[in-house]
Amino acid sequence: MPERRTLLRSLLAGATLALPLAPRGIAQIADAPAPDFPGIADWLNADVPPSLAALRGRVVLIDVWTYSCINCRRTVPSLNRLQAEYGVAGLQVIGIHTPEFGFERQRPDVEAAVRSLGIRFPVGQDNGFQSWRAWGIRAWPSFLLLDQTGRIVLRREGEGHMGEIEAAIRALLGLPPGAAGRAAAEDPDLSGIRTPEIHFGARGGPASAAYALDGRWSKEAEALVLRSAEGGLRLRFHAAKLHLVCAAPEPAALRVVVDDGTPATVTVERPTLYTLYDGESYAEHRIEVRATAPGLTLYSATFG
Template sequence: MTSLPPFTGAAGWLNSQPLTPDALRGRVVLVNFWTLTCVNWLRQEPWVRAWSRAYADDGLVVIGVHTPEFGFEHDIDLIRRSLADREIDYPVAVDSDYAIWSAFDNHYWPALYFADRSGSITDFHFGEGRYEKSEKTLQRLLGVSRPLVTVEGVGPEKGADWDTVRTNETYLGRGRGLDEPVESPAYLPFNRWGLDGGWRIGREEIESTSPGSTIAFHFQARDANLVLSNPTGRPMKFQVLLDGVAPGASHGTDITADGQGVLDYGRMYQLIRQPAPVTARTVEISFAVAGARAYVFTFG
């Protein structure tokens, strides 16, 4: 693939009318593949957003391509909500059927593709990081030279503390999960997770089937996040404990210091953000009612 593929097959476009490579000729194009629950995309997004705004007058067009990882991410209202939450104002193609993903032969979230003014793809990058080099690539393609943008991610957009991460991303459904849950979550080995109460284990998710059902994870990282969805349409309260007590100063952006949270719609929920020193801890999440769906733990 050397030229920008067409964006045909999109289920719709947000923030724009449909765009084509021919219509984009003469502009530098940055294509960003993402999905709304991906922690790596969330931590990358403030940079892409800043570039879109900083270089628009120089001829840069950023195009987001939302290709869903989980079934509930096909919901276009959730995608719209994510755009509002992240203050994304550049064009986004809704790639629910993986048509654009396949045209690019892409395999990653997030993924950046850089196209020059003639429509030739000159560079790409998969995952987080490499921000300085990516911005310098944009400046070279645009023919500009000036100080790089300053970006400071906050909340779930804050960069990971890789020096303290000792726990890997962990999928919970049987289709991608590598570890079975521990039957007695009160005695969790390090880097293992367990269930208590009633749970249904599906292909891509686990679902609570009784009030008070609990997930626990023994992890080490500054941040502990959990992708959740709510098929009931009614807000669900949940309680988070850290080593058996309220998290206090270690609470994440989506819960209070006493561990209270509300599952309102499908997205990534930041449960824990430890202040230094970061140590191994056990997080527990208990749902007040049945119906909560959990997909993957991520850490940062």
């Protein structure tokens, strides 16, 4: 089982791998040849399947992501901007979608996510984790920057690295360093998040003390499934936002109450990420989620 993206919490404050200094203004460098794109079942946003051989001579930024991951979703605007601004100078962004959950393997659902997120670069489906393993990926999202000879010169995990990545891209393209400040400003400040991501399935480890359940639930490999006619989730968290990866067999109106406030309704159906609380400031919160029909499936809770 690959590492969850909770690994990123300890890396967000400027993750640095033990790599030697690089020339031409690139802060750190892996200096390793990249394999091509092994195991890609399908390509989206591409008339011709990309290959590293065909991209030789261009700088390539590989984004390994999955569509239910809020950390991945938040980087899309920056990636689109990098492609738009530096594509003419020799940059190509490539997305590799490697599914965290089983429901993320279906092409129509990945296509829908690519459209809704507005992704404007090629995306390959790595359903068998072959590219993930070949590149030594550990978490969602991960970024690999390749120079014009196809060698990996920078690896980063999680959010908070777009300023560094843009500076490295400019250095590889022979551009002056001063204009990379916009990407740094786009990096979110996640220092106020004090609750780690929660995975509700058996593979996610023991139950977190942060949440409690009402009703009868079964614990599956990837999720908790409500088996009784009704049930609920009570969760304490310290963050500004709460996102729930969940699903229901039929459209289900969940009753959501935050901090004993006015109840709100969130309709859940297909498995994906739903925002249950979208606040502006970091604080301690309590949320109660109530379902009035069996089948609600809880995969994970993530915070922002």
